[in-house]
Amino acid sequence: GAGVSQSPSNKVTEKGKDVELRCDPISGHTALYWYRQRLGQGLEFLIYFQGNSAPDKSGLPSDRFSAERTGESVSTLTIQRTQQEDSAVYLCASSLSRAGDTQYFGPGTRLTVL
Amino acid sequence: AQSVTQPDIHITVSEGASLELRCNYSYGATPYLFWYVQSPGQGLQLLLKYFSGDTLVQGIKGFEAEFKRSQSSFNLRKPSVHWSDAAEYFCAVGAGGNKLVFGAGTILRVKS
Numbered sequence: 001g002a003g004v005s006q007s008p009s010n011k012v013t014e015k016g017k018d019v020e021l022r023c024d025p026i027s028g029h030t031a032l033y034w035y036r037q038r039l040g041q042g043l044e045f046l047i048y049f050q051g052n053s054a055p056d057k058s059g060l061p062s063d064r065f066s067a068e069r070t071g072e073s074v075s076t077l078t079i080q081r082t083q084q085e086d087s088a089v090y091l092c093a094s095s096l097s098r099a100g101d102t103q104y105f106g107p108g109t110r111l112t113v114l
Numbered sequence: 115a116q117s118v119t120q121p122d123i124h125i126t127v128s129e130g131a132s133l134e135l136r137c138n139y140s141y142g143a144t145p146y147l148f149w150y151v152q153s154p155g156q157g158l159q160l161l162l163k164y165f166s167g168d169t170l171v172q173g174i175k176g177f178e179a180e181f182k183r184s185q186s187s188f189n190l191r192k193p194s195v196h197w198s199d200a201a202e203y204f205c206a207v208g209a210g211g212n213k214l215v216f217g218a219g220t221i222l223r224v225k226s
Contacts, residue, residue, distance in 0.1 A: 004157075031212055042118075042204060042216040043158075056213065091158070100146035100165050100208050105158040 002026065004106035006092050012112045013082055021077045021109045025094030032075050033093045033103060034067055043091060049075065050097060082113045116141045116209035120217035127195050128225050135190040135220050137179075137205030146208030147188040149179055152219075153201040161203075164188065175199070200224045 005024045013019050025032050030051045035043040045059040049069040060066070064082075069075040079086055089110050093103040117140045127133050139145055147164040162173025169181040179190045188205060202221050206214040 033213060035214075035216075042120075042218040043206075043214070045209075045213045045215065048213050050212065059213070093158075095212065097212075099212050100163070101212070102148075102160050102163065103212075103214060104160075105150075107157045 004092055004094050004104055006090075006106040006109050008109060009107065010110045010112075012114065014114050015084060016081055018078065018080045019082055019111065021079075021090050021092075021111070023075045023077070023092030023094075023106060025073070025075070025092070026104055028072075028096075029094035029104075030072050030097045031095045031101070031103075032069055033095075034075070034077050035091045035093065036061075037089045037091060037108070039088070046077070046090075079111075082111075084113050087111055087113045116145075116207055116215045118205050118207050118215055118217035120203075120205055120220050122220045123218070124221045124223065126223040126225060129197050130194050133190075133192045133195045133199070133222070135203050135205075135222070137188045137190065137217060138186050139188065139205070139207045140186065141207050141209065147179075147181060148206040148208070148214065149173065149177070149188075149190050150204045150206065150216075151175075151201050152204065158204065161190070195222075195224055197224045197226060 032049045034046040048056040064080045067077045089108040091108045093105045095101040095103045119138045149161040150158040205217045209215040
């Protein structure tokens with residue numbers, strides 16, 4: 001079946017603008033994750049949604065970052081007042097609900113803040 | 115806090131040679147451990163994972179990894195590397211709940 005999809009694939013924005021990144025998880029996956037990958041670095045956890053539970057926001061780097069998820073489907077990551085240090089690839093993943101279930105990653109959105 | 119260390123930033127091996135990528139983790143309980151591969155322009159793909167049981171785990175593309183609790187290690191191995199294995203490899207540990215903590219990655223170069 002279809003994998004995790006993300007849009008846009010690339011986003012160039014000016015410092016101070018807001019951006020929205022979208023993630024469509026695999027159908028039936030109740031868990032959804034956002035990670036950030038800065039150039040030359042590993043993935044950094046941002047936020048995790050599991051069904052109707054309160055999301056785990058422990059990885060969000062500042063209050064400029066927020067995310068929403070509609071039921072068990074689409075998620076949107078919003079970055080307000082973007083800064084140059086926000087430039088990175090933003091990866092979304094989804095999985096079934098149990099701890100240790102394989103996370104399937106999307107292709108990512110490459111964000112460049114000028 | 116959980117952490118993952120991949121000591122080698124870059125590794126270069128000759129095609130047909132054996133490969134071992136190192137991974138050390140810090141986690142208080144029995145960990146879930148993963149290896150992912152990221153090829154240029156592509157998303158992350160799971161190679162293999164360890165939950166419990168047999169400490170030698172077989173994955174896709176001829177890769178295997180061995181969990182050694184005494185060394186807090188989960189090294190990835192392949193007996194004979196192919197040019198198509200050139201990519202970046204990430205080790206990750208399941209860190210309470212479902213989120214993953216990733217290492218910084220090891221870039222594998224394969225020379226012919």
